[in-house]
Amino acid sequence: MKLYELAQNYAQLMELAEEMESDAIVDTLEALQDEIEEKAENIAKLIRNLEADVKVIKEEEQRLADRRRSIESKIVRLKAYLQEQLEVAGLQKVKRPTITVAIQSNPPSVEIADEKLIPSEFMIPQYKVDRKSILERLKNGEIIPGAKLVQGRGVRIR
Template sequence: MKLYELAQNYAELLEIAEEIESDALVDTLEALQDAIEDKAENIAKLIKNLEADAKIIKEEEQRLAERRRAIEAKVDKLKTYLQEQLEIAGLQKVKRPTITVAIQANPPSVEVVDETAIPSDFLIPQPAKVDKKSILERLKKGESVPGVALKQTKGVRIR
């Protein structure tokens, strides 16, 4: 039986148990409770395994991201080195049978020198962001903050 079926049967039997007291009913409830606990234990173990897998994958993602950044930095350094050496040599283009290297102008871009001197026409307004931490602190102190409510949820903890 699936956990949700066991839980539903247990709840139904519990309602009946309040009206009728029988040793067979009590035994059935205990058996159902044991089955529910076994299922809960197995699901909790599966959750632990999946959390461990997720942690390993996250660490691997971080390792690969660091490796990618190192390779990208090396590419940038090599491009800068190649450009500098070609400019020193006075060469704009090197054409070989398998590859061509050329120095060319990049598209124009804007460099902000003094942000305070830029006219407001060129500033993009940013939406306001709610500071939930400060609101939570105030609500915990008993203060009232309009437009919000303190919410308490429940969750499963597996130790």
Template structure:
């Protein structure tokens, strides 16, 4: 679907979504469109497909950027290790360059856990129990009843 395939009213709705307009204004714009319901379904389907394509593209871009960030983090660690090795190999703790100074210093203390099973409980953080909704749904689908939960069936629009 190309943007030019949308009528100006639906293109305006898409622009409002992309600009972050409030939903009430967008609802007013949609209500003002006097197309037949079949035409509205087609045009709204085009808007929805455009939004879904944008979501997919953004997810892919997020992953690409996260991968790139991780690569830079890895390379930074590698270069620091290399520089530390170079300083250690010449027996120096600090070297001043024209622009930067590099020095080896102690990192903050950290813990190396050798066997977590034998550590006293006072060093563990209590975790709140987390509800397993999938397991609960499966239990209810088997015909079991439980106070505090019931199966809910909602409806939503699917565009095909």
């Protein structure tokens, strides 16, 4: 039987047990509770295994991201080296049977020397809700329009 079926049967039997006292119902309740506990234990073990998988995957993602950044940095250094050496040699283009290398102008871009001196018309407002402050004020009993204090429930596996 599935956990949700066991839980429903247990709840229904609990209602019946309140109405009548019977050893059969008590025995059945105990058996159902044992099954529910076993299912809960197995699901908790599965959750632990999945959490371990997530941890390993996150570590691998970090390792791969570090490796990608290292390779990207190497590409930047090699491009700068290649450009420098071609410029020293006075070559704008190198054409070979398998590849062509050329030095060309990049599209124009903006470099900001001092952000404080930029006129406000070029500034984009970025609004972000300060959830920490709202939480503290709600805990202190303040009413904040558009926000409310909620208390969720969750499963903890130890």
